[in-house]
Amino acid sequence: MKKFFALVLLALAIGVSAASAEDITVNIEGSPLSFDAEPFIEDGTTFVPMRAIFEALGASIDWNGETRTVTSVKNNNEISLTIDSNIASKNGITRLLRQAPKIVSDYTMVPLRFICESLDCVVYWDAETKTIDITTENPLLGKSMLLFGDSVGYGSNWNGGYGKIIGEENNMTVTNKCLSSSVFTRNVKVNDTEDRFRPCIIDAVDSVEGDSYDYIVVEGGVNDYWNHTELGALTEGFEGVYNEETFAGAIESVFSKLKTRYPESKMGFVIIQNPFNYNAEPYFEPYYQMMKSACAKWGVPCLDLYEQNNPEVGVNVRDHESMIRYFASEERPEGDGCHPNELGYRVIFVDPMIPWLKSM
Numbered sequence: 001m002k003k004f005f006a007l008v009l010l011a012l013a014i015g016v017s018a019a020s021a022e023d024i025t026v027n028i029e030g031s032p033l034s035f036d037a038e039p040f041i042e043d044g045t046t047f048v049p050m051r052a053i054f055e056a057l058g059a060s061i062d063w064n065g066e067t068r069t070v071t072s073v074k075n076n077n078e079i080s081l082t083i084d085s086n087i088a089s090k091n092g093i094t095r096l097l098r099q100a101p102k103i104v105s106d107y108t109m110v111p112l113r114f115i116c117e118s119l120d121c122v123v124y125w126d127a128e129t130k131t132i133d134i135t136t137e138n139p140l141l142g143k144s145m146l147l148f149g150d151s152v153g154y155g156s157n158w159n160g161g162y163g164k165i166i167g168e169e170n171n172m173t174v175t176n177k178c179l180s181s182s183v184f185t186r187n188v189k190v191n192d193t194e195d196r197f198r199p200c201i202i203d204a205v206d207s208v209e210g211d212s213y214d215y216i217v218v219e220g221g222v223n224d225y226w227n228h229t230e231l232g233a234l235t236e237g238f239e240g241v242y243n244e245e246t247f248a249g250a251i252e253s254v255f256s257k258l259k260t261r262y263p264e265s266k267m268g269f270v271i272i273q274n275p276f277n278y279n280a281e282p283y284f285e286p287y288y289q290m291m292k293s294a295c296a297k298w299g300v301p302c303l304d305l306y307e308q309n310n311p312e313v314g315v316n317v318r319d320h321e322s323m324i325r326y327f328a329s330e331e332r333p334e335g336d337g338c339h340p341n342e343l344g345y346r347v348i349f350v351d352p353m354i355p356w357l358k359s360m
Contacts, residue, residue, distance in 0.1 A: 025131045026112070028056050037107035039132075045099035046132060047109040057119055057134075070101075070108065072119075079118045081110060087313060090118045093347050096313045117355035124359075139358050140170040140215075146177065146208065146265075148201050148254070149219030152272050153178030157329050157339035162349035163217075165342075166357070169350075175213070177204045184220055184250035185229035198223065202244055205257050212265065215357060216258055218300075219270040221247075222338065225287045234290075234297055248290050255298040266360040268301040269294075273309035273348050275338035277317045303356045305348060315348050 024039045025032060026048065033056055039048045050070055054061045059074035068083040081088045086097040095118075101110045116123050116134050124133040147153050147163045154176065155161025167174035179199040181190075190196045201220055224247050232246025242256065243249035258267055271291055276284070288306060295302040309315040316322050317337030326344030327335025335341075340348055 023130045025129070026134070027131065028134045029136070030133070037105060037109065039112070040109075043099060045097075046112040047099070047102070047104075048112045048115075050101070050108040050110045053110065053112065053115055057116065057121065059119055070110070072115075074119045077119055079115070081114075083108065088114060090351065091347075093315065093351070094313045096308055117359075120355075122355070122358045138170065140166075140172060140354070142171050143214035144173040144175070144212075145215040145217065145357075146175045146210075146213040147217050147219070148204050149178040149217075149270075150182040150201075150223050151178070151180035151339060152222075153217075153219045153270075154180050155345075156180050157327065157332055157336075158342045158345055161340075162345045162353060165345060165350045166353060170354075172215075175208075175210070177208060178219070179204060181223060182220060183223045183227060183229065184254065185224050185227075185247050186244040186250060188224070188227050188229055198227070200250075202250060202253055202257070205254055213262060214266065215360070216262060216265045216267040217270060217353075217357075218254060218258070218267070219272065221251075221287055221291050222272060222275060222284075224250075225284050231286055231290060234293060238298075247287060248294065251291065251294045252298070255294065255300060259298070266357075268303060268356065268360060270303045270349075270353070271306045272338075273305045273315060273317075274311070275317060275336075277323070277337050301356070301360060303352060305352065308352065309348060315344070 024041065024046070026039060027033065033052065035049050035052050037049045039046060051061060054072050057074065059072045062071040069080060071078065071080045077091060079088065079090050081101045083103060084100050086100040088095045088097050095114070097111055097114055099111055101108065103109070112132065113123050121134050121136055122139065145163065145167065153161055153163065155164065163174045163176045166172065182199040182201050182204070184201050186200050186202060188198045190198055230246045232243055232248035234248050235242065235252060238256065242253040244253050269291065271288065292302055292304070311318050315326050323335040323337060326340055326347060327337055329341045332339065
C-alpha cells in the first residue's frame with residue numbers, strides 16, 4: 001500500500017514546474033544511476049537523459065537526427081519517441097505522453113515512466129526521499145485477480161478477454177465475474193417492451209465467494225450510457241446511502257462494498273477504449289467524467305483507455321483498417337469497435353494493464 005500511495009503522489013506531487021535536479025535519486029535493482037545531465041520533474045513527469053536510461057535497462061538505441069526520433073528495442077518490445085512530440089509508439093501502436101521528450105542543454109531528456117514500463121520494468125516513487133526505484137521484478141506472479149464488468153471484460157469476441165491473457169502470462173488465478181450486457185445501474189430493462197433486466201454489476205459483487213484477492217479490477221459503463229441510465233451525483237463522505245438506480249450511486253455502491261469486504265486488495269477501474277465509430281462523445285462525456293470522479297473520490301486507480309485510444313491517438317475505431325485488425329472475428333467480420341479480438345485485447349488492454357497493475 002505504501003508504494004501505491006507513493007505512485008499517486010508521483011502523479012500529483014511537485015506543484016512547481018520542475019524539482020531541483022539534485023533532489024532526485026534513480027535506482028535500478030537497488031543500484032543508483034549516475035547521469036551526465038541531472039533528472040528533473042516537470043508537471044508530474046520525471047525526465048532523464050535518453051542514452052543513460054536505455055543503456056542501464058539493456059535496450060538498444062537508434063537515433064534519427066533528421067526526424068529527431070529515438071527508437072529502442074529490448075526483447076519483444078520496440079518503442080519510438082520524437083523530440084517535442086507527445087505522440088510515441090510501442091510495438092507500432094501510438095501512445096500519448098503527458099509530456100514530450102525535449103532537449104535541455106544539449107541533452108535529450110525522455111519521460112522515465114513511459115520508457116521503463118514499455119520495456120516491462122516497474123517504477124516505484126518514494127515521495128519522502130524523492131527516490132525512484134526501477135525493477136524487473138514481477139509483483140503479479142502467482143497472485144489472484146477478481147474481475148467485474150460487462151462483455152468487454154467477459155471476452156465476448158475472444159473467449160476470456162484480457163483476464164485470460166494476463167492470468168496466463170503471469171501465472172495468476174483469475175476469477176472472472178463479468179457478464180455480457182452488464183450495467184452498474186440497477187433495474188435497467190433489456191428493452192422497452194419486456195420486463196427483463198440487464199445483469200447488474202452490483203449483484204455480481206454480492207455473489208462473490210472467497211476471503212481475499214490480491215487484485216480486483218472493475219470495468220464497465222458503456223452499457224449504462226447506451227441505456228441512458230440516470231446519471232445521478234456522488235454523495236458526500238463514504239458512509240452514505242447510495243442510490244443504486246443512478247449511475248453514480250451504483251458505482252459508489254460497488255466501490256463501497258469491495259473496499260469494505262476486501263480492504264487489503266489492490267483495486268483499480270478500467271475505462272475502455274473509445275468504442276464509437278460515430279459522434280457519440282458529447283453524449284458519453286458525462287458518464288466518462290462520472291467514472292473518473294468516482295475513482296478520484298474513492299482513491300481507486302483509474303486506467304483511462306478512452307483517453308489513450310481515440311480518433312487522434314491509439315487504436316482509432318473510425319479507421320477501417322484498425323477496426324478490422326483489432327476487432328474483426330469470424331462472428332464479427334467487420335468488427336464493432338467495442339469487443340476486441342485476441343490481438344485487440346493484447347494491444348488495447350494487456351499492454352497498458354500489466355504495468356498499471358504492477359504499479360499498484
